[in-house]
Amino acid sequence: MPIDFEIPEHVQKQADMARMAAEWVMRPASRELDENEHQRPTAFVEQLWPFMRDMQKRTLEKLTDTESSQPDSKRPSTTTLRLMMMIEMLSWGDAGVYLCLPGGALGGAAIEAVGTPEQKQKFLQRFAEGEIPAWGAMAMTEPGAGSDTSAIQTTAVLDKEANEWVLNGEKIFCTNGKLALDESDGLVVVWASIDRSAGRAGMRPFIVPAGTPGARVTKVEIKHGIRASDTASIVLENARIPADNILGSPEVQRDGSGFRGAMATFDATRPLVAASALGIGRASLEFVKEKLKENGIDIPYGLPYHKLTAIQRDVLEMEAQLRAAYLLTLRAVTLLDAKAPNNLEAAMCKAKAGKVVTQLCQKAVEILGPTGYSREWLVEKWMRDAKINDIFEGTGQINTLVVARRILNYSSKELQ
Numbered sequence: 001m002p003i004d005f006e007i008p009e010h011v012q013k014q015a016d017m018a019r020m021a022a023e024w025v026m027r028p029a030s031r032e033l034d035e036n037e038h039q040r041p042t043a044f045v046e047q048l049w050p051f052m053r054d055m056q057k058r059t060l061e062k063l064t065d066t067e068s069s070q071p072d073s074k075r076p077s078t079t080t081l082r083l084m085m086m087i088e089m090l091s092w093g094d095a096g097v098y099l100c101l102p103g104g105a106l107g108g109a110a111i112e113a114v115g116t117p118e119q120k121q122k123f124l125q126r127f128a129e130g131e132i133p134a135w136g137a138m139a140m141t142e143p144g145a146g147s148d149t150s151a152i153q154t155t156a157v158l159d160k161e162a163n164e165w166v167l168n169g170e171k172i173f174c175t176n177g178k179l180a181l182d183e184s185d186g187l188v189v190v191w192a193s194i195d196r197s198a199g200r201a202g203m204r205p206f207i208v209p210a211g212t213p214g215a216r217v218t219k220v221e222i223k224h225g226i227r228a229s230d231t232a233s234i235v236l237e238n239a240r241i242p243a244d245n246i247l248g249s250p251e252v253q254r255d256g257s258g259f260r261g262a263m264a265t266f267d268a269t270r271p272l273v274a275a276s277a278l279g280i281g282r283a284s285l286e287f288v289k290e291k292l293k294e295n296g297i298d299i300p301y302g303l304p305y306h307k308l309t310a311i312q313r314d315v316l317e318m319e320a321q322l323r324a325a326y327l328l329t330l331r332a333v334t335l336l337d338a339k340a341p342n343n344l345e346a347a348m349c350k351a352k353a354g355k356v357v358t359q360l361c362q363k364a365v366e367i368l369g370p371t372g373y374s375r376e377w378l379v380e381k382w383m384r385d386a387k388i389n390d391i392f393e394g395t396g397q398i399n400t401l402v403v404a405r406r407i408l409n410y411s412s413k414e415l416q
Helices: 009-035 042-067 079-093 105-114 117-129 177-182 196-202 257-294 310-337 343-373 379-390 396-408
Strands: 136-139 155-159 164-175 187-193 203-209 215-220 231-242
Touching: 009 042, 009 079, 009 379, 042 079, 042 105, 042 117, 079 257, 079 310, 105 117, 105 136, 105 187, 105 203, 105 257, 136 164, 136 177, 155 187, 164 177, 164 187, 164 203, 164 215, 177 187, 177 215, 177 231, 187 196, 187 231, 196 203, 203 231, 257 310, 257 343, 257 379, 310 343, 343 379, 343 396
Parallel strands: 136 187
Antiparallel strands: 155 164, 164 231, 187 203, 215 231
């Protein structure tokens, strides 16, 4: 489908607002928050919460209209494009602080992807009308189950008499897990098996609200990058939730369609991870160009490649790779807003952006030398922040595998 590369005016205005927060609230506090891990960016949260609440309210209204078969607006949807532009800009400010953004995050995305109209209204309402900031999170990874989701050990058993699901297991590396479980209106979408013998077909996501007895944070990770954001371990010990807190059918579908439906969450969120990578990469690239210019080194566009210095060629290559990742991300986002399948494009842009930002930020430190490696500048921090984008939401290797399967039309059993 054709893509209009012109960013709509209302989307650009929102991006400009995000830039103000990034430049005046996030960047000045970036170093302090990095060196005082898990210190909550209170000023950022207070400034962005009213905006995020209004944005979630509009999204919820749109979801309600869709479910009730209301006629679509004449203007094409730009919901995901707006998120992409905002996340790119906020990650340019500080990726760790951006991850503390109040809202549904991955948990909300899962509810939007496969929740019933009633679940969307009930659980997303807290992010649209709450008086205090609320966070959502998703818990999938376990000590013995990372990329191989079929190895997940967490179980969900239906207590028919009480009409409740009983969850038991341990989850690790849950982004914003502490924020989501510690705050009164938060929630975590927990992946568990309703039938271990069915493998992936038995996997389902469950909504676990904050305050659920038996659901608790046991550890908050000390990390290499994105240090303002909490990454938590969660234990579920006979945690009981209402029977209708399951996302998707409670029946095991051996064709795997239930699992595939729930995994549609990642088709929506992988482009947003790519957008965060783009913001970090742009911050590093702009800083390098600024420092080179201060030292009398310009980047002459249009000259033959053989007439450029090694550094000039490096910078041009950095720009080209970042632009390629941007265009792939824009493609995935445009398909999502058009409600068209984007599984291939989502995996492709995430794999590309994760790889590009890792290499670009490392090259930025290399070009700037010892000072770039020191804590005098933020560029060393951006290099540390960058790598997570190649890891979470499916590693670069997993997303490359997804791309290969889609292009070659192979199943997961045929191509591993």
